[in-house]
Amino acid sequence: MTMHLSILPILIPMVGGLLMLLPPFIGAERYNARRAATTVITLAHLFTSIWLVYTIVNQGPMMYAVGDWQPPFGIILYADLLSAMLVLLTSVLALGISLYSFAGTDREGRYFHPLVQFQIVGICGAFLTNDLFNLFVFFEVLLIASYALMIHGGGKQRTAANVHYVILNLIGSSVFLISLGTLYGTTGTLNIAHMSLRVAELSDSQALIAQAGASLLLIVFGLKSAMLPLHFWLPRTYAAATAPVAALFAIMTKVGVYCIFRVYTIIFGDNAGELANLIDSLIWPLAILTLIVGTIGALASPSLRTLAGNLVVVSVGTLLLAFAIRTPEATAAGLLYLVHSTLITGALFLIAEMLGQQRGKALDRFVVARKLHQPALLGALFFIAALSVAGLPPFSGFLGKLVIMQSVTLNQDKIWVWSLVLISSLLTIVALSRAGTTLFWRHAPNSGIDGEGAVSRWQISGVVLLLAASVSLVIFGAAMLEYTTNAATQLHNLNGLLNIMNLTGGGQ
Secondary structure (H helix, E strand, C coil): CHHHHHHHHHHHHHHHHHHCCCHHHHCCCCHHHHHHHHHHHHHHHHHHHHHHHHHHHHHCCEEEEECCCCCCCCEEEEECHHHHHHHHHHHHHHHHHHHHHCCCHHHHCCCHHHHHHHHHHHHHHHHHECEHHHHHHHHHHHHHHHHHHHCCCCCHHHHHHHHHHHHHHHHHHHHHHHHHHHHHHHHCCCEHHHHHHHHHHCCHHHHHHHHHHHHHHHHHHHHHHCCCCCCCHHHHHHHHCCHHHHHHHCCHHHHHHHHHHHHHHHCCCCCCHHHCCCCHHHHHHHHHHHHHHHHHHHHHCCEHHHHHHHHHHHHHHHHHHHHHHCCHHHHHHHHHHHHHHHHHHHHHHHHHHHHHHCCHHHCCECCCECCCCCHHHHHHHHHHHHHHHHCCCCCHHHHHHHHHHHCCCCHHHHHHHHHHHHHHHHHHHHHHHHHHHHHHHCECCCCCCCCCCCCCHHHHHHHHHHHHHHHHHHHCHHHHHHHHHHHHHHHHCHHHHHHHCCCCCCCC
């Protein structure tokens, strides 16, 4: 079974999602059956993800050749510490949003749970593949599922946001295909490890064409990750979706960031000849501007959901700063921050909907509204999430930002990174303080508490799971940092990857 372990995080949700489309689960009143199946599938996926992490920690990275077609020709899955960690993160997030949806969100559409499983297929496939064309395939799988999830529950606002979202991603998919054709035409391969060998052997004319293909790839990954100037779709889209869907989407931007780390470290890293460190001159200003614009957006947000969406953009800018430093230490720090930001922004989307349930027509907008029915409970959840996302000790945001700042070695880089991270954190505190003050303390005159909109235990359990996972990053901070350090070392170790793929310096 261990030899097939790398493909199980893809097969389990794929088979589970397909089974939930069969007659025992698709009836209008089969909610309990779908919930039971989702619980079993998600727990099986979580167990498999933990098993995968444990196996890789003890035995090293794993290559899986589908159909036993060996690289560079076959469909290759590659599970290392980085991809395994992100698969586990996806499992935890999926469990949290599934529990939350049991409160009633899943009743708004009978295909909610199968679509979530198909989304997980695309996300985990993107993390595990070692082939750029299969990366495109898994991108399409997660995007098609996200199109349907985006309009889950219906409504004019969601439909309008979904139209823009679909059009942008169709354009992105077209650009992705063009870039793959360009790179395949010059290197003769789309296997990531094999391509890392071929790019260093290109002639001047071929290198120029490959550079164009690599630049187009950056546009695609920038769109997926919401990197400036391709970020404008995210706050509106995420704010329009239902809370569990928006929380699941929190990891979709991380897929784009992961691809930037993977592709531009392995293929276009230090060993790429003329194309070495190809995007370094671009990534610094893009990271800085993404962080600045995301922070300004957070300050100007009219609702908690929009604020959470802009905080996703802030997290992307921070991760791109970690990438721009281009050292294993910075990569390790960025990976730790990636886990934290995904969990916390996901929890914030869920908390926003819980608050909206008890504020009447005002929902989660920053306006005067009636008093909350459960202010202590919701206030505690919001307080923990706000302190963590702002980066205040002793929460996980503080640890993530601290290690990023400590990873900077050059004085000129310290000026930018330290200033941007600290100022962004300060302004995030201001934005969240404004949000908390309005949502919890500003009430309409004579507004009573009518008891409507009480949050369910399912909703609380989903949020608590994500917050507890974030808190565990601090409790086990030393072990987690050691893990991300080893993951970053593997990512930057090109020779180790080539040995596992049985590829040599001469290519095949």
